[in-house]
Amino acid sequence: MPDKPSDLVQGTLDMLILKTLALEPMHGYGISVRIEQMSKGVFRLNAGSLFLAIQRLERDGLIDGEWKPTENNRRARYYTLTAKGRKRLNDETREWGRQAAAIARILEAS
């Protein structure tokens, strides 16, 4: 492995999963691949933390899971964003933007 993948900032995994699902319903592996692609390989998810986060989001009612067949004849659970999830995503994106901007301002000040 050329570059060691970075660990996610605490608490941001939930937001990334919600963002991924906002585009289209997806299964676990799909989410992990999408996050890896979109981050250009910076974030690589561990299956344990991914499914732990999915389980948590589902219990909080932010996403809904449903068994569907895959192209190679297996079953996978596809997850959809709920209305509550969409609202949470918006809130968190806004909050993240605010904080990131603030941190950037601090780091740029010299």
Next chain:
Amino acid sequence: MSLLRNIATGLRFLFRRNKVNRELDEELGTYLEMEAAEKMKQGMSRKDALRAVRLERGNPEVTKEVVRSGGWEFLVDTLWQDLRFAARMLRKNPGSTIAVVIALALGIGLNTTVFSFVNALLLRPPASVKAPEQLMEVWIHNPRSSGMMSYLPLTYPDYLYYRDHNQSFEGLLAFDGDPHSIIWNRSGEGQVVLGQLVSGNFFSLLGVNAVLGRTISAEDDQAANPQPVVVLGHAFWREHLGSDPSIVGKSLMLNGANYNVIGVAPAGFAGLLVGFEPDVWAPTAMVEQITRDTGRLSNWHGHWLIAVGRLKPGAKASGARAEVSVLERQIEMDHPDLKRNLDATAFPATLIPAPYRIYVTAFTALLMAVFGLVLLIACANVASFLLARATGRTREMAVRSALGAGRARLIQQMLVESTLLSFVAGFLGLTLAYWTAPLLLALKPASLPITLRLPIDWRVLVFTILVSLICGVAFGLTPALRVAKVQVASNLKDETQPAGYRKSRLRSILMTSEIATCTVLLVCATFCVRSLRNASSIDPGFSTQHVIAATLNPGSLGYSDVQVRAFYQLLSERIRALPGVTVASFTDHLPLGPAREQTAVTDAMSPAASKKDALPVDVLRVAPDYFQTMGISLLRGRDFRSSESQEGSKVTVINEALAQRLWKGQDPLGRRISVADDKASTEIIGVVRTGKYRTLGEDPIPVAYLPQLASRRTLVVRTSGDASALLDAVRREIHSVDPNVAATDLETMQQYMSLPLFPARTTGLLLGVSGFLALALTSIGLFGVISYIVSQRTHEIGVRMALGAQRSDVLRLVVRHGILLTAMGLVIGLGMAFGAAQLLSSLLYGIRPTDPATFVGVALLLCAVVLLACYIPARRAISVDPLVALRYE
């Protein structure tokens, strides 16, 4: 919403575990499959792809465990798993499990027993009382004195003043602190009932309503016009009046007067004093009629009322305290002639009056400390048991952790095991307490009119659960942490026992502290048991065999002096005529009881003697033949004559101690003393041997006997044979002389002596039990540890013997360890025991808390027990066949 969903999913997991697990398997499987498929597209073989995925993503079993551990149901589930597993593990090893559980159950049980006393005496609020936390007791306090004696209850005029002038309380009630033995004339037969005098607002302020009729009202309790009414205790009404539903309106003949029954108190209500369940309540204003004692309502010197106020909403305890202090000063300003110069204060009300609380607390704290130490020893046993087992299970733990169990999970499992152990023990302990608490209560002398309830209520339950939990966690944690530190690889590879230095050091520390604690308990126990033996053999100065005592008070029935004298005259004749009775007499009170009369005496013939030299002297008033009846030897002079019992006859018999103090070495007969402020002097006609008067442990007290007796007397009867055989005959004679009179304490002198011996007996028994338990538990624990160490070293011993070590060498090797632990434990323990014994010194009779024989004896005993505990495993060690030992691995 999401909480409900969370619970629902969790429950679904718990009840449909297989399905949920399959789904997780499937989802993860698909995930890995998809990833492998991706890799295969890049040209890998399927086998290589799967391997690569596994390497990159880690063990799927671990992943599953991680995902599962995210929900709350996981905790429930694993706890349940661990619990079942723990039960299986404990069952696998029944012998040691039972030993450990019994040890712990004894420890927890005894502590629960003591706590049930603490609960009954100090924690339980008065039953059936509304909002007891708002109640405050008011006490007069002498700032120049200290301890229990510095507090006084209120006088009746005090009470009225405090009641009518305070701003802090919604109302102030009062009740008589002393129970009154009242004679109930039940159709011609006297029967003793216990009465309490209460103020008119007593019931209403406590929020207690009558179940039948009404309670005492303020109108009943007017000093100018007191009403002869009583409220009955529920138990008395049930047991003696057959729960008569039409009792209200009837009357009871009490102390020779009729009292109207106005109501029945609710079941369970017993007033505000612990241990005292009144049969009847009467208004305080009736005090002079009931006690036949005039002046109680008007005088400022008779302190007899405990006052309790209910704080107004919003009022603070500190405010009430400050206010009563001000009220006391106002009383003293209004009545400068009182010259009492006292203070007043208020305490939160509990069932034990405030001034006594500290003594009860100190005594129960001592018991808690003693039994806490026993529990500590039991816990040390549990800890070394778990530690030994934990060492043996290192491999099991290594396997578990290789299969994906995290460190927390392993600790959890070990803790569940130790807590299960302690909870089983806690349950058994609670059962034990249920049986032993009433047993402990049976130690109390029968003559104390105390009824104490020791319910296993929620406080006792919470206490037991907490103690069990603390034992389980505290003593399971060390072994658990140790186990969780397993080195997976080395333990799986290697079969050798990891009997590391640290592990045996921890066990040694445990054993050393166990021996030290045991030493402390044994030393204290030995002191108390020896002191009990001393106390039982102390000569009280009178015979405790062949004597019967009974307390009578015909005057309380309203008899005149002439009638009283006639009654006693006839009684004396009838009792003396009884077969088996040699002689009988009367006294105003028995020595070593709670009653006491004190006066000041000076030598009337010495011109120099002034009031300043007055000697404090205890006074006993006795009838002729008292000394003969009680077996007190008359050393010089003569006994009283019956003609001398008249008021105004100035003769006295003194004890040797008084004679020595006044006229050392000279003949006191015919000399005269001045008693108190009496102008006329009193002649000494006899000298008797000094006995014990207040406590068994006292130094000689000077005593003067006077021949004048009041209406309240104790009849003493000397029998030629067994005293208890004549108890009934004496009761019958009293009844036949006057059926209205009933004796309050009819008992043999031997029974009576259980009162002065009570403290020594209680501490002797309790500490004896604790010392014995400590010794037993320690030797079991030591035996277990030494056995374990020997079994761990079987291999080593085999090698040594194969290389030519003698049996004695091996024996020394094994025993040395035990002796080393014991020596360290003894040194620490004896030091602490020396300190602990000083705390006991006030409870000890005839033995100093530094007595060297006790310390040496305990040390020798412990050494002997330890040697035995080491010897048995050591013998097993030397009988090891070297060949077997070497093949052992």
